[in-house]
Amino acid sequence: MEELKVVSETTQFIVIQLGDEQYGIDIKYIDNIVRMQHITRVPKVDAYLKGVINLRGEVIPVMSIRIKMGLEPDVETKSSRIIILKLEQQGTIGVIVDEVKEVVTLENDQIEKIAYDSKDEKDNFLCGIGKYDGGLISLLDLNSVVLESV
Amino acid sequence: MDVSQYLEIFLDETNEHLQNLNTQILSLEQDPENMDTINEIFRAAHSLKGMAGTMGYKRMQNLTHDMENVFSEVRNGNVKVNAGMIDVLFQCLDALEEYNTNIRESSDEGTNDNEPLIKQLNAIMNGEDNGTETADAAPAAKAEETTATKDSTEGREWLDINLNDSQRTVLKEAVKQGKNVYGLTVKVQESCILKAARAFLVFKAIEETSEIIVSNPSAQDIEDEKFELDFSLIIISDATIDKVIAAAKGVSEIEDVIGGVIDMDSVAPSDTEEAAEQTPAAQETSMETAAVATTEDVKAPAPAQTAASAASAAKKPAANKPVVNRTVRVDIEKLDTLMNLVSELIIAKNSLVSASAMSGTSSQAVNEQIEYLESVTTSLHESVMKVRMVPIESTVNKFPRMVRDLQKKLGKKMELYMSGEDTELDRTVVDQIGDPLMHLLRNAADHGIESAQVRKERGKPEVGSIFLDAYQDGNNVVIEVRDDGSGIDTEAVKNKAIERGVITPEQGENMSDKEITNLLFNAGFSTAKVVSDVSGRGVGLDVVKSMIESLSGEVEVKSKLGEGSSWIIRLPLTLAIIQALMVDIGNEKYAISLGSIQTIEDISPADVKLVQAKEVIQLRDLVIPLIRLNEILDIESKKNPEDNLVVVIVKKGDKLAGLVVDELIGQQEIVIKSLGKYISKCKIISGATVLGDGEVALILDANTLI
Secondary structure, X not given: OHHHHHHHOEEEEEEEEEOOEEEEEEHHHEEEEEEOOOOEOOOOOOOOEEEEEXXXXXXXXXXXXXXXXXXXXXXXXXXXXXXXXXXXXXXXXXEEEOEEEEEEEXXXXXXXXXXXXXXXXXXXXXXXXXXXXXXXXXXXXXXXXHOOOO | OOOHHHHHHXXXXXXXXXXXXXXXXXXXXXXXXXXXXXXXXXXXXXXXXXXXXXHOOHHHHHHHHHXXXXXXXXXXXXXXXXHHHHHHHHHHHHHHHHHHHHHHHHOOOOOOOOHHHHHHHHHHHHHHHOOOOOOOHHHHHHHHHHHHHOOOOOOOHHHHOOOOHHHHHHHHHHHHOOOEEEEEEEEEOOOOOOHHHHHHHHHHHHHOOEEEEEEEOOHHHHHOOOOOOEEEEEEEEOOOHHHHHHHHHOOOOEEEEEEEEOOHHHOOOOOHHHHHHHHHHHHHHHHHHHHHHHHHHOOOOOHHHHHHHHHHHHHHHHHHOOOOOOOOOOOHHHHHHHHHHHHHHHHHHHHHHHHHHHHOOOOHHHHHHHHHHHHHHHHHHHHHHHHHEEEOXXXXXXXXXXXXXXXXHHOOOEEEEEEOOOOEEEHHHHHHHHHHHHHHHHHHHHHHOOOHHHHHHOOOOOOEEEEEEEEEEOOEEEEEEEXXXXXXXXXXXXXXXXXXXXXXXXXXXXXXXXXXXXXXXXXOOOOOOOOOOOOOOOOOHHHHHHHHXXXXXXXXXXXXXXXXXEEEEEEEOOOOEEEEEXXXXXXXXXXXXXXXXXXXXXXXXXXXXXXXXXXXXXXXXXXXXXEEHHHHOOOOOOOOOOXXXXXXXXXXXXXXXXXXEOEEEEXXXXXXXXXXXXXXXXXXXXXXXXXXXXXXXXXXXHHHHO
């Protein structure tokens, strides 16, 4: 019983690098992490939608978090990865990240919720800040990251 | 008891029975004297009742019970079929449909008792049968009929059961306690799919009133479906044999239940051979008592009636064996998985082809094997597709009933003629085509067909005709809804369109009749002068059109004022795998469905003319607009502008357009994959496919380009 309780109070995140910052993605949404591959461009869609890839026979859309967040466009390097997310509403989507660092386990008191009144567009994509090993991780709110901009 | 695992089967079967009832009652209306139809209806109602009963849906059971009673009276010639009765019966079907929907949604039948309907049913029964027979007489008469017509030991397989000593003691003990010992033989219908499940339900039903001592084959064998069409039981019960038989018969797909009292005294205690010889004799006597018991319940049926029921009983086995192919019910999801696997296989095959081409070491042997693999995958794909194909029958079968209802509602005379119900389409398409078709039929009935008076004045037969024709045309299936009504009044449509602001009066002047009729597919367009609840709510043809387009189909209308109109729906045979032409545009590869391609032309840039600042080419006296795909798709063309253009001529309905591409790659069988909801904005792309080298190519939707 005691152990179960402990488990329920922690969340695991995958730490990724986007530019100079580290972001955390809740591990429960992650289906897979694949290497960068050729992305087939889809015409006439928003710029942040980079196109589609073939993941074992399935066609999966890929988006750029950088463009969506208003950062510099992605530069493909050896460490670039596509993280395949499984979301309830939007289905399966890949997001491009600069680098995948590690998996961290955060207890709930290590996570600070952030208020939504921020004017900074970038902050709208966050659902909290995690404190870990003296560093800070911005925790991504995947639903708003993936949400179609109107 | 827990029957939830049978819920799916129950719902499916109920649907089938309801559909069957609908059709049969319709034909009964045409031919009220047809005994076959009446028997068929009776059987369907009876099975429905039994099924509802076992599943514990009491209200549904009550209603079907009363329907069954009415038919039982009809069958016995006590009640004549008339229009009023048919109407009530149809209402009953609607009520049953409602129960079924409720059950599907919430696994509960709802709380509507449908009292008025039951009263009406009872009125039909009592109004004309002089009250000689009560409702309860019907099942009893049925029981009597079976016991009376089968007076040989045939079918009494329970007599073959050999009892061991302990069982014999149990039985004797029971007799001493004043309980009855019965033998039962249950026959399952030949068409029954889940024999074990039915047997289980029979066991459950019997166990409610009785205790099962022995069964032959053993309970385990029955559970494992290790029995032919019948099984026998010896039971101890407080209830009368009739009740037990009725309980067992309540289970659907049970052809017959025969039962009798076993006289324990005459069963020889030790020698089994002797016992086998003696039991038939004992049976004779016990059978007699059983028969007497049942006839007492019924007020001495007239000899003529017995003869009639005997005749119908004789007919029963013949009619009861529908000529069905041996079939297996398969979950559509399993089929989808199979289809996906076949798609994977085709992709793998394509990869193999391109890999062997890449390596450059393609020997004769490799090529031959690849060709062989290709032919196997193609036929595998075809077979899987055939499995997914179902006749549109299931969808269109409800239409005659609907038209009949419309006829009453609208006060017009009309007749629906259907052909090609056996035309097959992909299951998903068949499931979704119902609504658009229903809409078109309603339109035809409401707007198309004139009232009898007007028709007479116009020199047409008073009864209007609506046709629903389905047939296969190449890789498409065409469904045509046609009527001989008033046709489309293009002037009225034009005025309405101008009034609604859909077009300007100037535009209206220059429009051809065809263009005007196409206006009907605009959203919020209804020309009916009176808004009826049949059609004319302003949401109509546009929905029809978008639904059909979502199935990758198209719809067009042809009409002649005063002579009628016809709506033509074209649907692709399958949605999953198509033949496509692969083309290069810039550095990207695209697929164009072969179905929409007319020809491929090589055009010199000098032949491209400008009309209203748009590029066109002239081809065999036709002026065809050019669409430069690289511009539409925002790609930089690799081609030298002075080189000849490669133009793919595509067709949509009567319209043609020339798509300019950089280069042709070739024809390929491709598997259509959805781009997903996430990228739905791009209308010109209808999907994607995975190529042999694992790359994704997009499929261009030629229809939206034109």
